[in-house]
Amino acid sequence: MTPTDRRSDQELVAAINAGDLSAFDALYDRHRDWVARLAMRFTGNSSDALDVLQETFTYLFGKFPGFVLSAKMTTFLYPVVRNLSIAARKRRLPGLPAEGIDAAGQELASKDDDEFLSMIRKLPQIQREVLLMRFVHDMSLAEIAVALGIPEGTVKSRMHNAIEALKGDERLRKYFD
C-alpha cells in the first residue's frame, strides 16, 4: 500500500489525466475498502464482492484520460458498484429481482450478529439503504441524495423514519437508553 497521499480526489484525477500513473495507486488505496464493503453488502458473498471491486475500478480507470470528477468519488462510485452488484447477483441467481438489492451480509449469517442484522433487515428497503449509506459507508446526506437521485429532504425523511423504527424495536432499546 502506498504511503498516505494527501492530494484530494480531484487532484489525483487531474494527475492521472496528466499521465501520472502513481496516482492510480493512491486513488485505489483510498477507495478500495469502501467499494469492497459496499459490494459485499450488495452481493452477499466475498467472491462476487471481489469481482465487483475489480469491475468497478476497471470501469473507473478506463475513463482516463479525460475523466472529469464533478461530484465526490464515493457519490460517483455508488451507482457503479450497485449496478455491477445487481449484474453479479443476476449471474449467480437469475431469478432474483433487481430491485431491493441488499444482501445485508448473507455470508455473516453464522455470526452472532445475525439477529442484529435481522433487525436492520426488517426496515423497509428504502430506509435501510439510507441508514447503511450513512452509518456504514460514511456518506453525507447530500451525497446520499445525489447517489440515489432523490431530494435531500427525502433522504432526511427516510433517515428519520429508519432511526425511529430502530428506537421502537425493544431489542435495540438498550442502545438508546
Next chain:
Amino acid sequence: MIDDSEKRRSDDFELPPSLRDKIKAAHEVPPVPPDLSARLLASAKASYALRLRRRRIVRWSALIGSAAAIIVLSLLLLIPNHSSTQHLAQIGDVNHDGRVDILDAYVVAKAISTGSKLDQAWDVNHDGVVDQKDVDWIAAAAVNVTGNPTGASPQ
C-alpha cells in the same frame, strides 16, 4: 413527507455510538488480497499507457496531415499558372508587352525587311531561320482567340 420541523434537525440523524459501531462492525469485510490489487493496478496502468500512446499517434497524425495539406495548398497557390494562352503569348510576344498581337508581327517583319539583327527567339515555327513564315505565324496567333494559329502551327 416531512411535516415536523424537528425531523429536519441533524441531531435526529445520529445513532448512539455503540449502535453505530455495531452496525459498522456487522458490515466489515475481509481485506482485499494484495495480489488482486497488484494485478488490477498493473492492468489499469498498462491499458491507460496504451490509450495515451494511441491518442498521441492520432494527434500527431492529424497535425502532420494538416501541415501537409497546408504545404500542398501553398505550393498550388504559389506556382505560376502557365495556361496555353500565356505559353503562346510568350512564344510570339516579341515586344514583351504581355500579349501576342499584330505589333509583334510588325516588329519581326520590319527587322527582316531592313536587314536588322534578328533574334533567334523570333523563330516561332522552329525551322531554324527567322523569316516571313515566323511573321505569318505571329500574325495568325494574334488574331486567334484560342491561341492556336489556324494553318500556322509550328513545324
